[in-house]
Amino acid sequence: xSANPASxxxxxxxxxxxxxxxxxxxVCQAEKHPLNPVLPLGDIQEWDSTHCAPWSSQSVIYDEDDxxxxxxxxxxxxxxxxxxxxxxAISEDGVNWHKPNLGMFEYKGSKxxxxxxxxxxxxxxxxxxxxxxxxxxxxxxxxSYVGEPAYSEHGAxxxxxxxxxxxxxxxxxxxxRWGGRPPDVGVLVRDDQDxxxxxRFKFVYQWMVDLDEPHLKQFSKRNPSQGRAKFLAYGPDxxxxxxxxxxxxxxxxxxxxxxxxxxxxGPYGGAWIxxxxxxxxxxxxxxxxxxxGGDIRLAVSADGANxxxxxxxxxxxxx
Numbered sequence: 001x002s003a004n005p006a007s008x009x010x011x012x013x014x015x016x017x018x019x020x021x022x023x024x025x026x027v028c029q030a031e032k033h034p035l036n037p038v039l040p041l042g043d044i045q046e047w048d049s050t051h052c053a054p055w056s057s058q059s060v061i062y063d064e065d066d067x068x069x070x071x072x073x074x075x076x077x078x079x080x081x082x083x084x085x086x087x088x089a090i091s092e093d094g095v096n097w098h099k100p101n102l103g104m105f106e107y108k109g110s111k112x113x114x115x116x117x118x119x120x121x122x123x124x125x126x127x128x129x130x131x132x133x134x135x136x137x138x139x140x141x142x143x144s145y146v147g148e149p150a151y152s153e154h155g156a157x158x159x160x161x162x163x164x165x166x167x168x169x170x171x172x173x174x175x176x177r178w179g180g181r182p183p184d185v186g187v188l189v190r191d192d193q194d195x196x197x198x199x200r201f202k203f204v205y206q207w208m209v210d211l212d213e214p215h216l217k218q219f220s221k222r223n224p225s226q227g228r229a230k231f232l233a234y235g236p237d238x239x240x241x242x243x244x245x246x247x248x249x250x251x252x253x254x255x256x257x258x259x260x261x262x263x264x265x266g267p268y269g270g271a272w273i274x275x276x277x278x279x280x281x282x283x284x285x286x287x288x289x290x291x292x293g294g295d296i297r298l299a300v301s302a303d304g305a306n307x308x309x310x311x312x313x314x315x316x317x318x319x
Contacts, residue, residue, distance in 0.1 A: 006230055035096075047108075050077060084120040138238075186263065204230050229252065230251075298316050
C-alpha cells in the first residue's frame with residue numbers, strides 16, 4: 001500500500017494491509033486556526049446576522065481556474081420566522097474571506113448583499129460537465145420569505161450555474177421516503193470511482209431513526225426515542241436520484257453517539273472518507289432539544305456505502 005495521497009489503493013482501509021507489526025491506527029487531532037471564526041456573522045441589520053455557516057450547505061472549494069477559495073454558506077437573520085438563503089464568499093488564502101456585494105436578491109428593501117440562492121443546500125463544481133451552463137451544480141431546499149408558506153413544503157430542486165453565482169432551477173427531487181416533505185440535504189458529490197454510471201452523483205440527507213436501545217441514550221423532547229441518521233441516494237445526474245440499496249449510511253444505532261447530525265464525505269485514494277458529527281445530549285429541561293454537544297470524528301469506506309468508524313473514541317476536531 002502506498003501512503004501517497006494520489007494513490008488509489010484504498011489508503012486508510014486496514015483490511016488492505018498485508019501485515020502489521022508494532023503499528024496502531026490513531027487519529028491526529030486537528031488544531032483550530034487562531035483567527036476563527038474566519039467567516040463572521042453579518043451585522044444585526046444584515047441577512048446573515050444569526051447564521052453564517054456551512055450548516056446543511058457544506059460547500060467550500062478551491063477553484064483552480066480562478067485561483068480562489070469559494071464558499072456557499074447558509075445564512076439567516078434575527079427575525080422570528082425561520083427562513084434561509086445561501087450566501088457566496090471568496091478568499092485567496094482560505095482564512096481571510098470576503099462577502100462580495102452582488103446585488104441579486106432584495107432583503108429589507110436593499111440588494112446590497114451577497115445572496116445567490118433562496119434556500120440552502122450543497123454545491124459542487126463539476127469540471128467534467130460538457131455543458132458550461134451546468135458547470136456548478138447543487139440541490140436546494142426551497143424557502144420563501146416571511147409570510148409565505150413553510151419552505152419544507154416547496155420541495156428540493158436541482159440547480160445549475162455557469163459561475164456559481166447566477167443559478168437556474170431544474171427538476172424537483174423527491175424520494176418516496178420523504179412523503180413530499182424534503183429533509184436537510186447536506187452532501188452532494190460526483191463519484192468517478194464508482195464503475196456504475198447510474199451512481200455517478202450521490203447525496204446524503206438527514207432522517208430520524210428509532211433508537212434500538214433508547215434506555216441507554218439521551219434524546220430530545222421533540223423526537224422521543226429517536227436520533228438523527230444519514231441516508232444515501234444516487235443517480236446518473238442530479239435530477240434523477242434513487243435510494244441507495246443499503247441505508248442508513250451512518251446511524252446512532254451503529255455507534256456510541258446519540259445523533260449523527262451532519263457529515264462531510266467524498267472519494268479519496270480509491271476509498272471514501274467521512275467526517276461525521278458525533279452528537280450527544282446533556283439532560284436538561286431547556287426547550288425541545290435540551291443541551292446538545294458534538295464534535296467531529298472520522299469514518300472510512302471501501303465503497304462509499306458501508307462505513308467503518310475510525311477510533312470512534314477519538315475526535316478529529318474537538319468541541
